[in-house]
Structure formats: C-alpha cells, structure tokens
Amino acid sequence: MIALRKAQTLIFNRLVPDFFWEVTSRKLAQRGLRGVYMILSFDCDTDEDADAALMLHRWLTERSIPAAYAVPGAQLERGAAIYRQIAEMGGIFLNHGALPHTLQQGSTYVSSTFYNEMTLDDVSADVRRGHEIVTRVIGKTPTGFRTPHFGYFQAPEQLRFLHDLLKSMGYRYSTSTMPRTALNHNPVWQNGALTELPLSGWYEQPLNLLDSFTLIESPTRRVVTDVYERRLINTVTTLRRKNLNAVLNYYVDPAHVHKTETFTRAIDVIRQHVTVWSYDDLLART
C-alpha cells in the first residue's frame, strides 16, 4: 500500500504538477478564495528551537508577519518563559500533543511519538494533555491542532478519529495532513465544524512537503540549504504568473533556518507577491 502510494506520487510528480495547482485553484475559487496566500508555522520539536523561534518571531513581528507555533507539551514546559514571550508578541500556539517528538542522541536526534503506533486511547490522552499544557503555559486555549509526525497518521479512519476528537474538544481547525488532502478534499477542507488545512508542497512536486527537515545539510549539521529558498520563491512566482489561487501552508523547524539567511531572504521576496495570513485570518475568510 505504501509502495503503491510512493509509486503514484513519483509518477504524479513527473507528469502533472500543473494539474494539482489548477484543480486546487478551482476548489478555492468555489469557496470564494482568489489569490495566493501563505501561512507560516514553526515546529519546535527540540529544545534548540526555543531560542531560534524567539529570534525568528522578532524578525517576523518587525514585518507584521503572523506565525503559529507547534510545540510538543514537553518542550513547551521546558521553554515556557521563551514561548510565553512569543505569545505576548502575538504568536499563536497550536496543540501539538504532549509527549516529546525527538530524543537527543549525541549530536543528532531520533524521532519519537508516532500516533500510528499508539492505541487510540493513548492518542486521545496525548491530545488532551497537549491541550492542558498549552492552556496552562501560554494562558490561552488552543483552537488549532497539529499531529506529531503527521505524515504517519493519514488514513481516512485515523483522520476521522482525530477530527471527531478535536470537534468534541471545541477545536476550529487541524493542520495535520499531507498535500494530497488538498486534491482529495480541498486546500481548506471543511469537515463539519472543523476545518482541516493540509500542508503544502512546492510547485514542481506538489505532493511532497516543502519543509526544512528534508533539506538540512546533514543529520549533524542541521541547517537548511539554499534549495529551500529557490523552491519557495519559484512556487509563488509561478502561481502568480499562471494567475492561480493557492493557500500555501508551510512549516519549518526554527533551528534549521535561523543560522542561515535562505529562509528570511525567501520570505522577504515572497511577501511582495503574496499575503501572509494567520490560520484565523484564513478561517475568517472562508
């Protein structure tokens, strides 16, 4: 099943990137959304991400660019003072579960906490604990959620479980799905009272996530390469040139981007071509 999906992705990426962007553009127009919009979120899975997130948030605030933060409860508690500062400057905090998502091993990290490997009761408990931690540490009830390592929790029954749980907890949105969800459903997928906002790929490979993790130089030198900037700028300028509608929902790990200028350079170029929204801005307009 996974092999088949990988093969499909490979063929799709080779043949028809235009198809993806044209279909999703039409889906957005049907929902009354025209133009290209970008939403930025930051996954803060390691303790290193806290200081990096604060630096980035200051940089973004100077430019009036909104940003959301997905921080596992374990990291949120350890970096509470920093994350509270970010929240005071307007940063929005998603519930990203409670358990840590990475464990440090020497100079590198290994991933942990995969919802597909846990019982649904344990998943539910982690979502509820994450909710409690954000509420206590940040002082605001989260209304958005992102699944830890969300790429592993995409089956229809898994999403149904997650969405039902979030609805019962009063959430407005989840941003926990791979780019193909935009094609299968909608880039702004209204699932009853909950909106699911899939993450985005780049123009040539619309089904693959554009993230910082896959573009770091090496496991020990975790700094994003300039490929990131090229893909981001090319995506935006191509969509503009073709006059397509898009919601580009991108996340990066702060520690991967704050030591290089590829990310900030790209954002400075892009903000001349697109409107950067918060998740709430988008929900208010759809």
Ligand SMILES: [Zn+2]
């Ligand atoms: Zn994470």
